Amino acid sequence: AVKATSTVDKAQVKAFKEQVEKHLRTTIGTSPEKASKLAWWQALVATVNEDIFGRLTDTQQTHAKNDTRAVHYLSAEFLMGRLTINNLTNLEKFDVAREALKEFGLDINDICEEEPDMALGNGGLGRLAACFMDSLATCNYPCVGYGIHYENGLFRQEIRAGKQVERPDSWREYGCPWEVCRPESVQNIPLGGYVEKQTAPDGSQCSVWHPSSMIKGVPWDIPVVGYRGSSVAILRLWESRSTEQFNWDVFNAGGYVDAQTEKSLAETISKVLYPNDSTEAGKELRLTQQYFFCACSLRDILRRYKRSHHNDFSEFASKIAIQLNDTHPTIAIPELMRLLIDEEGLSYEQAWDITSKSFNYTNHTLLPEALEKWPVYIFEKLLPRHLELIYEINFRFLNGPVEAKWPGNNEMKSKLSIIEEGEVRKVRMANLCVITSEHVNGVAKIHSKLVKEDLFPDYAQLWPNKFCNVTNGVTPRRWILSCNRGLAELYNDVAGKDWPLDLDKCEALKKYADKKEYQDRFMKIKHDNKVALAKTIKELCGVEVDPNALFDVQVKRLHEYKRQHLNLLYIMSLYKSLLEDPDQDIVPQVFIFGAKAAPAYTLAKDIIFAINAVGEKINNDLRIKGKLKVVFIPNYRVSLAEKIIPAADISEQISTAGYEASGTSNMKFSMNGALTLGTMDGANIEIVEQAGIENNFIFGLSVEEVQKLKPRYNPWDYYNADHDLKAVVDWLDSDFFTPGQPGALSSIKSSLLNNGDPFLVLADFASYKAAHQRAQKMFKDKAKWAKAAMINSATMGIFSSDRSIKDYATNIWTLKSQLIKK
Ligand code: 26R
Structure with a gap:
């Protein structure tokens, strides 16, 4: 609901109106008389894009020319929502656009309802990444957001007979007019296979990875316009496609048709956003998604770095900061190590020096069931070379800093190890993040304190200064x-x-x-x-x-x-x-x-x-x-x-x-x-x-009271002592709210009384x-x-979120803002 009050420049309205009509006719191929609402919306977006792409080019040229340090925000989720009204607002064109559409007899809010939400995220973490992109652009920080171009975002929820039903969300079924494909920046990503040990003439061992397949990563760019639009940030999302080499065995056997079936496997990788936002399921496809977008992004970062620095990696860490949005992109750590060692020929020590100066990690949850742990056997199958590097990182960590601080203490070693021993051995992704990162931050004061004192207390003893807080924010x-x-x-x-x-x-x-x-x-x-x-x-x-x-x-x-x-x-x-x-x-x-x-x-x-x-x-x-x-x-x-x-x-x-x-x-x-x-x-x-x-x-x-009560908590005490509480809890067991279906709500009562009411x-x-x-x-x-x-x-x-981003820029990234030259 938008009020039309402020006065708007008549000449600007006229010009905007002409632009929309021109796009309606020449870009969309229809006319004001027969245009659908969707067509009007598309013409409106085409008009806005004329402004955006010029600024995007200016931004990228300025950064390239000055060889500026930049932050690379790696996130499996970006919950962008709709972009039309936001972009018009940030370009200070909203009132003009509203008046222009009104002259066609259209209500801008009504037209903008045509835009599907870009729901490439679950909730808090994904929306935070979207607010951060807005602030990075507004505050003129050189940056790229990297993520996954999911074909289907978070499911559409329908309620049928009171129950949730999940339906697919095809947000770009008819194309998304904001995004541009960049075929010139396509990447090929190896996967699977085995590692061969080779002995060099000097007797040293080296590893050669023979992957079994290759996946193509196609980048789609979404420009993010800063307020009063000086700089335009870029969100680059990777879509998976099959390569001809995807499975060369099938091709070699002349199996053209079979190869088409194989094709869908590669394309599955970016098909759908996992809708879990608290329980880690440990699904192979999910790790493949994470690896896929991290590998594409790092190659992209390296390609751009090498454009100005060629094969000299000595300035890498001073030019590039990488932020891990939770542990979902952790695999970027061994992947950077691998690229530097196996593909660029650096020594392990040189690669570690660069890697450990480039990464930072933000923790977003303390829930134990949300902490990612990947079975070693999945790594063996998909990423054998990365597993080898993880073992090496772990070995040097346990026998270096841990042995120095707690000599001969095996209990400490097993607690701090990246590998969890047990029936199924697992890789603890958060441990890898903490060991590698320069900074580890929580997202509110109390949370950061708990991250340091309860989640990673032993790491905090080792590196007290690694842990810090950046309280979240949202874009106003x-x-x-x-x-x-x-x-x-x-x-x-x-x-x-x-x-x-x-x-x-x-x-x-x-x-x-x-x-x-x-x-x-x-x-x-x-x-x-x-x-x-x-x-x-x-x-x-x-x-x-x-x-x-x-x-x-x-x-x-x-x-x-x-x-x-x-x-x-x-x-x-x-x-x-x-x-x-x-x-x-x-x-x-x-x-x-x-x-x-x-x-x-x-x-x-x-x-x-x-x-x-x-x-x-x-x-x-x-x-x-x-x-x-x-x-x-x-x-x-x-x-x-x-x-x-x-x-x-x-x-x-x-x-x-x-x-x-x-x-x-x-x-x-x-x-x-x-x-x-x-x-x-x-x-x-x-x-x-x-x-x-x-x-x-x-x-x-309070947090302290919860911690104190939890070990001796008995929900029955509260149930029996409070008449009103007992009455409503028992009500759940009747068929009062669900006529003819007694017990339909009993699972809630049961979770409170028989399952110990874990959340008090x-x-x-x-x-x-x-x-x-x-x-x-x-x-x-x-x-x-x-x-x-x-x-x-x-x-x-x-x-x-401008305050949050400035905190990151000053305390974590040491990043300066850059004014854009037109
Ligand atoms: C591993 C996988 C199943 C998974 C776990 C948890 C996937 C996604 C999540 C979502 C978590 C990390 C999340 O969204 N956390 C929220 O982050 C917000 C932004 O920092 C916080 O405001 C919010 O409190 C927190 O729950």
């Missing part, structure tokens, strides 16, 4: 300026027009937080956003919700540690109390959920079903007079987040303390004036440090309920609420 261009135009205008008025480049400027709103006039304006903006969301909810869920009600929102991946079921238990208790006393004076509330579950995560899917079942019952119960509504918005994704977040009153951030590394939606909600109802976990701690604990609703056990839902229930009661009370005091919402929004300056 997408998460305020593009998605909340009303709030953006308010900031233009009170903070001047530069706040999107310096979010600390928003603090200016604080001094108006007591003024009725500004409170009214702030809450009017929120109300308009809620009206728009209510319309979307009606369309997507068929449920009528009242924009005057309190909008309480929890949108994120579904996981037990995020505790959507704690929220659900509270809703059930609220419903129960309303049934007991339908006339009680409570604030009307709408509980809004959005969440995808990993397809094999049964309990997560059961929780989705439970939310839908409870919602169905509550929404249709006339006895409670519409005081309570529960909606589950299907297929939560970036473009929906942009509609939901600006309309939230309360942001639910209720993970068990110690489990959410940072969270990033918590920042987006606060910026847009929602109050956080949350635990002292991840970046929530830093949010309330900025906005004040009195302006949010903090509850639950029952322990935090009473405190959670109390926090909700405080929130309801404050919501009745309109002035108090408005003030708290304004203070939250005004104090989020440090959560701009």
